Amino acid sequence: MNGSNEVEALYRQLLTAWNDRNARGMAELFAEEGELIGFDGSQAIGPDDIFSHLDPIFRDHPTARFVSKVKTVRPLGSEAAMLRAIAGMVPRGQSDLNPAANAHQTLVVAKNAGDWRIRLFQNTPAQFHGRPELVERMTAELRSLLS
Template identity: 65%
Template structure:
């Protein structure tokens, strides 16, 4: 319950669907589709720390990446969806990538995904997507555990 409003499975499914659309757009290397999922103030923080704000800047950031680099596809697992209010939610996921020519997850590219969504009217949009490297410095067992968990999805 949030403020007397019960948050049901249907809303969680909507948030997961937005995340899946984002990942599909990445995997299809479609900057326009990906940027279109963000609201006018939306922010994208990339794996290398790059920051892009607003749909146009997000598109301008992603388009040359997709055009000039063979970006590996994501393999993802949603870990949680948490509603902050009836019109906002945070999704947390883990993700890995399969490097070109490989069949399994490259542990050097493991990441935590954080997605913040906001509903305006009847439409949910992304306010923030952050892609944080999951290197677990000095704790190789955590890298191994995450990589194994993601490889199970293949």
């Protein structure tokens, strides 16, 4: 498996853990100094802090599930890479995306003892202020993945 495939597989593991509401599973994918920056701007650093941040969210809220499309995976040398994706969210109990939750996602990973680990995962709102056609275009692209 080449690095690009491994990086994309790690990203899919991250989103699967979110969709399964598995805080421990998400946290374990991060390096010791790995950072998570959430949709609301909240930040958690390191697996323990990330777990402590996510666990009450999953316990107390019916989190929506991610639908995503990887746009690029770029090497940053032989031991690191950056993945960029677009993502949308389908609220629990519903079958369509909530366009207000569309996001750009950035994942920076590096090898640690031969295994890829997340150094940064940032989930940035894609609200495109004043440009509703861009929200519609992103939503349509993500919606095509729902079937």
